[in-house]
Amino acid sequence: xxxxxxxxxxxxxxxxxxxxxxxxxxxxxxxxxxxxxxxxxxxxxxxxxxxxxxxxxxxxxxxxxxxxxxxxxxxxxxxxxxxxxxxxxxxxxxxxxxxxxxxxxxxxxxxxxxxxxxxxxxxxxxxxxxxxxxxxxxxxxxxxxxxxxxxxxxxxxxxxxxxxxxxxxxxxxxxxxxxxxxxxxxxxxxxxxxxxxxxxxxxxxxxxxxxxxxxxxxxxxxxxxxxxxxxxxx
Amino acid sequence: xxxxxxxxxxxxxxxxxxxxxxxxxxxxxxxxxxxxxxxxxxxxxxxxxxxxxxxxxxxxxxxxxxxxxxxxxxxxxxxxxxxxxxxxxxxxxxxxxxxxxxxxxxxxxxxxxxxxxxxxxxxxxxxxxxxxxxxxxxxxxxxxxxxxxxxxxxxxxxxxxxxxxxxxxxxxxxxxxxxxxxxxxxxxxxxxxxxxxxxxxxxxxxxx
Numbered sequence: 130x131x132x133x134x135x136x137x138x139x140x141x142x143x144x145x146x147x148x149x150x151x152x153x154x155x156x157x158x159x160x161x162x163x164x165x166x167x168x169x170x171x172x173x174x175x176x177x178x179x180x181x182x183x184x185x186x187x188x189x190x191x192x193x194x195x196x197x198x199x200x201x202x203x204x205x206x207x208x209x210x211x212x213x214x215x216x217x218x219x220x221x222x223x224x225x226x227x228x229x230x231x232x233x234x235x236x237x238x239x240x241x242x243x244x245x246x247x248x249x250x251x252x253x254x255x256x257x258x259x260x261x262x263x264x265x266x267x268x269x270x271x272x273x274x275x276x277x278x279x280x281x282x283x284x285x286x287x288x289x290x291x292x293x294x295x296x297x298x299x300x301x302x303x304x305x306x307x308x309x310x311x312x313x314x315x316x317x318x319x320x321x322x323x324x325x326x327x328x329x330x331x332x333x334x335x336x337x338x339x340x341x342x343x344x345x346x347x348x349x350x351x352x353x354x355x356x357x358x359x360x361x362x363x
Numbered sequence: 364x365x366x367x368x369x370x371x372x373x374x375x376x377x378x379x380x381x382x383x384x385x386x387x388x389x390x391x392x393x394x395x396x397x398x399x400x401x402x403x404x405x406x407x408x409x410x411x412x413x414x415x416x417x418x419x420x421x422x423x424x425x426x427x428x429x430x431x432x433x434x435x436x437x438x439x440x441x442x443x444x445x446x447x448x449x450x451x452x453x454x455x456x457x458x459x460x461x462x463x464x465x466x467x468x469x470x471x472x473x474x475x476x477x478x479x480x481x482x483x484x485x486x487x488x489x490x491x492x493x494x495x496x497x498x499x500x501x502x503x504x505x506x507x508x509x510x511x512x513x514x515x516x517x518x519x520x521x522x523x524x525x526x527x528x529x530x531x532x533x534x535x536x537x538x539x540x541x542x543x544x545x546x547x548x549x550x551x552x553x554x555x556x557x558x559x560x561x562x563x564x565x566x567x568x569x570x571x
Contacts, residue, residue: 156410156447157433159426182447209486210433227485230409231451231493238448249455251496254474254527257488287427299444301427303411306446334446350426356434357421 133291133322133343137168140316140342144281145174148201152237152279153181153191154308157210158353160301161190164318164346165283170197180204180237180277180311182230182304184214189351198222204277206230210353229257232274234307239276241310241339246275282312285348286335288321290328293337295319306335316342365507365536366553373398374551375463375504375534384413386454386494388464389432391504395463405441407459409490411450414442431490451490455497462498464491466505466530468520471567473530473542475503476522488525495526507535507564514566516540516547537561546570 134140151169155161166185169177170193177200184203185192194200195213202224208214217223228236229251239247248271252258262273284305289295295317297305309315322345366374368391376398379385386407387395396406406415408430415430416437424435453459468476475495478488495501509515516533532550533540538561539551546568552558562569 157429159410159429159433205487207487207489209484215484227487229488229492230447230490231455231497234447234451235455249496251455251493253496255492255524257492297444297446299425299427299438300408300411300429302444302446304447307448352424352426352435353429353433354435355424356418356436357424358418360420 132293132337132341135344137164137318137344137346138171140344141165141168141172144314144316145169145172147174148176149174149280150178150180152277152282152308152311153179154282154284154303154305155190156182156300156303158186158190158351160285160297160303160305161185162283162285162318163190163348164344165316166191166193169283170194170199173199175199176201178202178204180233180279180308182206182233184208184211186210186353187213195223202226204228204233206233227257232257234304236274236277237304237307237311240278241307244276246273248273277311279312280314282309282315284309284315284317286317286319288323288328289317289319289340289343290323290325290337291343292325293317293340293343294325294328294330294333294335295337295340296328296332296334302334309335309339314341315339316344318344318346320348321345364555367536369394370553371504371534371536374539375502376400378461378463378502378532379404383460384458386459386462386498388462388491390465392463392465395504407450407453408436409450409454409494411445411447412438412442414439416442451493454490454493457497457499459498461500461502462494463502463504464494466503466515468515468517468522469503469505469530469533470517470520471542471546473528474520475501475525475530476520478525479523481523491525495529500531501526501529503530503533505533505535507537507561514564516565516567518567537564543570
């Protein structure tokens with residue numbers, strides 16, 4: 130079965146519909162599926178719920194889908210980098226479900242593993258615990274969190290072979306594997322597509338079973354906080 | 364004179380032992396890395412990295428290599444990368460020995476508030492709730508009082524909590540205090556700060 134598609138729009142063909150739940154990889158602007166986001170903007174699909182650690186910045190990444198008002202709800206841990214996000218949230222146009230970062234990652238991982246719920250001590254005694262089932266083990270309280278089962282995953286890897294076996298690069302891995310795992314269908318964009326056998330099977334980060342459609346493209350890879358030290362400090 | 368930011372960071376670095384895996388928060392906690400000396404400390408960045416190196420030289424920035432504050436950083440020979448689920452797995456699993464982080468308020472029972480102020484812009488808790496719930500030891504580094512001069516060490520937190528009963532030790536510009544049964548215990552006074560001054564600046568119950 131052919132997994133490699135010619136463009137982001139082709140790879141998303143037939144997968145998008147209003148009101149769907151999309152899980153997106155990336156942390157800040159690092160390792161985000163730039164090309165697939167652009168194609169979703171172009172598609173005009175709306176009322177989306179998006180599970181993603183952040184929501185891009187104004188005018189880039191998932192921030193583009195805010196500008197076009199295609200997002201109904203975000204499931205995120207941190208959204209501080211985006212003025213349009215705050216405007217829509219404060220005006221009531223946009224719903225927001227805060228998840229502790231590890232809870233969000235584990236909810237995705239769990240969904241991908243067929244685990245509908247798990248107990249964690251993260252958030253016990255905070256607003257996050259409100260309305261959630263509590264169980265006690267060895268005197269410690271844990272709250273029930275639910276797995277995320279997304280309709281679609283959009284993720285970005287560094288290299289994939291044509292069967293979807295892939296590797297990520299440095300901290301651009303972040304939420305991409307758990308986001309990929311939790312979708313019914315996963316579309317992945319990469320910087321390079323290689324033939325099976327070119328990636329060492331022992332070095333695969335995410336096996337191709339989780340990846341259904343692949344595209345290759347050019348990435349802007351914008352840096353959010355450029356921090357450097359001077360050469361003479363060495 | 365109470366401690367300044369760098370002295371607080373240097374004092375916090377004394378909490379770290381050779382071989383520890385540690386997560387440092389943003390602000391003064393980040394400075395702690397400058398004071399670990401010869402100790403072999405491995406820094407975790409919760410976006411998926413163990414063995415975080417310093418900022419890159421100008422021109423060497425890599426958009427695929429950032430820390431949890433989204434700053435460009437570098438790797439070390441011992442660096443390992445992993446995904447967010449594994450990253451928080453090691454945090455929740457108690458594998459990270461300590462987290463050093465800032466706070467808006469700490470209560471005498473160890474409650475911590477550092478993620479939101481109602482009515483103000485809410486950015487989110489990021490990984491803070493996971494860290495304080497999961498790591499072996501939670502060390503708060505913060506100013507003893509807020510900009511109005513009010514104590515940040517309280518009988519009860521007034522802000523929404525990040526974690527309940529999670530703080531072990533507090534390092535402020537006035538000194539070092541531990542969370543113990545019944546309240547806070549003075550462990551050390553900052554240079555030039557008297558015990559009376561520290562007590563007068565503290566709302567929380569001090570047990571010693």
